[in-house]
Amino acid sequence: MKPWPVFGQASVGISRMLQVKPTRFFVNLFLCELDGKVIRKRFIMAESSHKYGERGGSGWILLLATAFLASLMVFILNNDSSLLESGEDQELLVYCAAGVKRAVEEVAGKFEQELGIKIVLEYASSGVLANKLKTDRESGIARADVYIPADYVYTERAAADGLTAESMKVASWKVVFAMKSDSGQSPDNVDALLEQKLSIVLCDPLAGVGQKTKKMLQNSGHWTAIEATKTATFPTVTEAALAVKENAGTHGAFIWDSVARQFGLKVVELPELESSKADISVAVTSSTARPSKALKFARYLAAPSKGGDVFAAHNYQPISGDVWALNPKLRIDCGGVNREAIEKTIKEFQQRESCTIDVVYAGCGTLVGKMQTGDQGLPDLFMTCDASYLDMIQKKMGNPFGPDVRLSSTRIVMLVAKGNPMEIQSLKDLGNPGLRVGTTDPKASTLGAMSHQLIRETGQFDAVKENIVMMADTAHTLVQTMEAGEQLDVAMVYEANVQHLNGSFEFVPLENDYAIAVQNVAASKTTIYPNLATRLMERLGSITSRRRFEQLGFQWEADSE
Structure with missing residues (x-):
C-alpha cells in the first residue's frame, strides 16, 4: 500500500x-x-433534526x-x-504434512518477514489433511488456502476431486529403514531385518510414508510379515521417528530419509525400497479466497533461492522451480488470429498469478523473422496461427521450444457479399476477369502464405495474382475493408475472423485439407519461469478457454490429443 x-x-x-x-x-x-x-x-439512520423552511449551517x-x-x-x-482478495487480507492457512514441518516452518517465517503475509500452519498426515479438505467442502467452509502433502499422488487425487487447482513440486525424499545412531550391524535387506527379529514401528497408511512403505513391501512380498512383526503404528512420520530415538525398546522404523536425518537416526537403504522416491508438492486449494497470495507462497516454496535452499538444508532433495520474483513477467509472441480468443484468459491469469504477460500480436511470418534475427530474443511462449510455424522455428533454430499443446483450428474461407453476387464457388473463380481479391501478406502472415499456396495448387495462380488488389497486414484489415465496401469483391480470411459479421456477408468454405490452420502453443526451453509458462499453457487449454475459442468459430483440438 x-x-x-x-x-x-x-x-x-x-x-x-x-x-x-x-x-x-x-x-x-x-x-x-x-x-x-x-x-x-x-x-x-437516526431521526433528522432538520426542519423544512429553516436554514441550517451544517448541510x-x-x-x-x-x-x-x-x-x-x-x-x-x-x-x-x-x-481485492477477501477474508483476512494478510493471512494464509496451510494444511501441511507433518514430515515437512521443519522446512516449511522456516520458509514460512522468511516469507512472512519479506512479504508481510502471515502463514498459519496446521499439521497432520497427508491423508488426514486430504479428508479435511473434503470435509471443509462438504460443510461449505473455505478454510485452507494451501495444501502440502508428502507425496504427489495426494496432490493428483485432490486435483481429480476438485479440491486443488495449481500445484508445484518442491522437493523429494524416499523411504528408508531408520535405526538408532548407535545401532550395531544394519540389515542388508528386508529378509535380514525379519531374521534379526527387530522391534519395528510403522506409519499409518493415511500418512504418505505409510502408504509408500506398504506399496513397496507389497511389491516385494514382505508386507504381511512386516505388519505382523510391528510393535506399533503411528499417525505421522515424526512420531515414528521420535519413537525410534527416544524409546529404548524400539529398534527401527520405515520413515522418510529426510526425517531420519533430521532426528539424527541411522539411515539404512534397503533394496526393496529402491523405488520409493516421492515428490513433495504445494497446491493451491480450489476454495481459497486468496489465490494470488497462495500462489505467491507456492512459488516462494518452489524457488531455488528461497524454499529450495531451506529444503536442502533440511536434508531434502530440492526440485528446482521458477526463479523467484514477486511479480514475474512473461512474453508471449502470438499469431493475430488468436487475439480475441485469448485476451480475457490472459487478463484473468495475470490477476490470479500476480504476474505481467506482455503479448506481441503479429503475423507468424513476422514473429518468426524477429526470432531469427535475435534482436529481441526468444519469447517465453510462442502461440501460432498455424503449427507449421512452430515446426519452422524448431527446424531453423535447433528446437528452442519444448513440447507443444495443440489448442484449436480454423478453416480459411472466401468472404463475399450477401447473396454472393460475383458467384464465387471455388478458388479458380478468383481468376475471373475484373474481380477484386484481397489476401494477407504471405511473407508476414500465416493466412497469406496458406492462401497463396492454396491458389497455386489450382494451377491458376498467375491469373488470380492479377486480381489481387490488396495484401493486408492482418485478416482484420481485410474484414474492415469488406465492411467499408467498394474496394474488394472477395477476401480470403479465417472462419474465426467472420463470426461477428451481420447478415451483409456470407462465406464460401474451402474443402482442401491445407485450408485448415491449427493453432498450438509451446514454451521456450530457456525461460526462467518454466512452471509459470506451463500453467499459462494449461489455462489456455482449459474448459473456459475452449468456450471462448468456440464462440469465435474455432474448432477445439486440445481434447483430441
Missing part, C-alpha cells in the same frame, strides 16, 4: 481508536463489490464530509490491492 497522504492522518487516528485498519474502517462505511465479493455494512459541512470520505474510499481502493 502506498504512503497515506496528509489528509489521511485523521482517518488513521479514528481507526486506531476503533482498533481496525484504516482501509477496513473506510470500507465498512460503504456497500461495495470487489472482485465478486460483497462487503456490507448496515446503516442505522454544506455534511456534503463536504461525504465527498471527502468518498474520495478517500476511491484512493484506498486504488492503492491497496490486498482488498
Whole structure:
C-alpha cells in the first residue's frame, strides 16, 4: 500500500481508536463489490433534526464530509490491492504434512518477514489433511488456502476431486529403514531385518510414508510379515521417528530419509525400497479466497533461492522451480488470429498469478523473422496461427521450444457479399476477369502464405495474382475493408475472423485439407519461469478457454490429443 497522504492522518487516528485498519474502517462505511465479493455494512439512520423552511449551517459541512470520505474510499481502493482478495487480507492457512514441518516452518517465517503475509500452519498426515479438505467442502467452509502433502499422488487425487487447482513440486525424499545412531550391524535387506527379529514401528497408511512403505513391501512380498512383526503404528512420520530415538525398546522404523536425518537416526537403504522416491508438492486449494497470495507462497516454496535452499538444508532433495520474483513477467509472441480468443484468459491469469504477460500480436511470418534475427530474443511462449510455424522455428533454430499443446483450428474461407453476387464457388473463380481479391501478406502472415499456396495448387495462380488488389497486414484489415465496401469483391480470411459479421456477408468454405490452420502453443526451453509458462499453457487449454475459442468459430483440438 502506498504512503497515506496528509489528509489521511485523521482517518488513521479514528481507526486506531476503533482498533481496525484504516482501509477496513473506510470500507465498512460503504456497500461495495470487489472482485465478486460483497462487503456490507448496515446503516442505522437516526431521526433528522432538520426542519423544512429553516436554514441550517451544517448541510454544506455534511456534503463536504461525504465527498471527502468518498474520495478517500476511491484512493484506498486504488492503492491497496490486498482488498481485492477477501477474508483476512494478510493471512494464509496451510494444511501441511507433518514430515515437512521443519522446512516449511522456516520458509514460512522468511516469507512472512519479506512479504508481510502471515502463514498459519496446521499439521497432520497427508491423508488426514486430504479428508479435511473434503470435509471443509462438504460443510461449505473455505478454510485452507494451501495444501502440502508428502507425496504427489495426494496432490493428483485432490486435483481429480476438485479440491486443488495449481500445484508445484518442491522437493523429494524416499523411504528408508531408520535405526538408532548407535545401532550395531544394519540389515542388508528386508529378509535380514525379519531374521534379526527387530522391534519395528510403522506409519499409518493415511500418512504418505505409510502408504509408500506398504506399496513397496507389497511389491516385494514382505508386507504381511512386516505388519505382523510391528510393535506399533503411528499417525505421522515424526512420531515414528521420535519413537525410534527416544524409546529404548524400539529398534527401527520405515520413515522418510529426510526425517531420519533430521532426528539424527541411522539411515539404512534397503533394496526393496529402491523405488520409493516421492515428490513433495504445494497446491493451491480450489476454495481459497486468496489465490494470488497462495500462489505467491507456492512459488516462494518452489524457488531455488528461497524454499529450495531451506529444503536442502533440511536434508531434502530440492526440485528446482521458477526463479523467484514477486511479480514475474512473461512474453508471449502470438499469431493475430488468436487475439480475441485469448485476451480475457490472459487478463484473468495475470490477476490470479500476480504476474505481467506482455503479448506481441503479429503475423507468424513476422514473429518468426524477429526470432531469427535475435534482436529481441526468444519469447517465453510462442502461440501460432498455424503449427507449421512452430515446426519452422524448431527446424531453423535447433528446437528452442519444448513440447507443444495443440489448442484449436480454423478453416480459411472466401468472404463475399450477401447473396454472393460475383458467384464465387471455388478458388479458380478468383481468376475471373475484373474481380477484386484481397489476401494477407504471405511473407508476414500465416493466412497469406496458406492462401497463396492454396491458389497455386489450382494451377491458376498467375491469373488470380492479377486480381489481387490488396495484401493486408492482418485478416482484420481485410474484414474492415469488406465492411467499408467498394474496394474488394472477395477476401480470403479465417472462419474465426467472420463470426461477428451481420447478415451483409456470407462465406464460401474451402474443402482442401491445407485450408485448415491449427493453432498450438509451446514454451521456450530457456525461460526462467518454466512452471509459470506451463500453467499459462494449461489455462489456455482449459474448459473456459475452449468456450471462448468456440464462440469465435474455432474448432477445439486440445481434447483430441
